[in-house]
Amino acid sequence: MKLFxxxxxxxxxAGVGEFPLPIRCVRNVALAIVWAFALCMWRARMEDERYMLERSDGKGTVIICNHTSMAEVVSICTYLWRRGRIFRPIFKSEFGSHRIVEWVFSRAGGIPVERGTADMKSLRRAQHALQRGEDVLxxxxxxxxxxxxxxxxxxxxxxLMAQMGKTDITPMAVCGFRDITPAGKxxxxxxxxxxxxGEHVSFNDAPEGMKRRERSQWVEDLAVSRMYTLRDQLRAEHPGRF
Structure with missing residues (x-):
């Protein structure tokens, strides 16, 4: 790959490890800066992080999370970076209409997806990333x-990404990030x-006899259920915070 x-x-x-060295250096410096900023601003640490770090076969995992603020994206990405994980955030292809934004997202390791479509190109990219040991967020x-x-x-x-990559899904949740920017601010x-x-969701957990599509839907439903259960637990433990 060429720098410019x-x-x-x-x-x-490409895998993040294949990016030009200057790009990887800038990426690490930028992540270090935003990690320090996020740590001072929101002090969010990962609870039950063993689920985020357990890897038995050298593959990445599909991480899913509820979404309330761009700040949580920063906190999750810098957390993974600090733990030595290579991550590939999935982002809306609409961001690609801005050349500067797409330049930044591509060098940061993002993968665009066409929402509402069967975006096979995005699915294949995620599959290959997972097989290389990169996490998909x-x-x-x-x-x-x-x-x-x-x-x-x-x-x-x-x-489907996890199924194609022959890996698990790791549900997680955030709480409090919605409150950092009040309405009108x-x-x-x-x-x-x-x-x-939360606990990984594996295709091996699905009941036997299911067809491929049924198995994928069963795993998807369970993963989303666990994601919202984690969110509700955090809300119950921190009343009034969202």
Whole structure:
């Protein structure tokens, strides 16, 4: 890969370890800076992190999480970086309409997805990343959920990614990040927030006799259920925080 003349697709298709050395250095410096910022602002540490770190076969895992703020993306990504995990966030392809944003996301290791479609290119990229040992981070809600009254549409596909990569799904949840930017404000405030990982969901857990599509849906439903259970546990432990 070339430093200045590689296409976005080359970055999406390649492993992070194949990125040019200057790009990897800048990526690490940027992650170190935002990690220090996030640690001071939100002090969020991963609870039950053994579920995030357990890897038995050298493959990555599909991490799913509820979505309330861009701040949690920063906290999760820097957490994984600090633990030596290589991660590939899935992001909406709409961001690709801004060349600077797409340049940054591609060099950061992101993988774009066309929401509402069977985006096989994105699925294949995620599959290859998982097989290389890279984690794939995805927010199934597809957008930030700012109020409990906001309609939520869980986007499928992450279970198929795990199935194609022959790996597990790791559900996790966050709490408190919605509160850092009050309604009508744009500047985030320092607020204690929480992150918690849950037990892996494996395709081996599905009942026998299921067809491929049924098995994928069963795994997807269980993973989402565990994600929301973790979220509700955190909310119950920290009343009034979202």
């Amino acid at each position: 003349h590689s296409t976005y697709d080359e970055y999406y298709d 995805i927010f199934p809600e597809g957008t930030r959920i700012r109020t409990d009254e906001q309609p939520v549409e869980v986007h499928g596909g992450f279970a 744009k500047v985030p405030r320092p607020k204690k927030c929480w992150m918690r990982a």
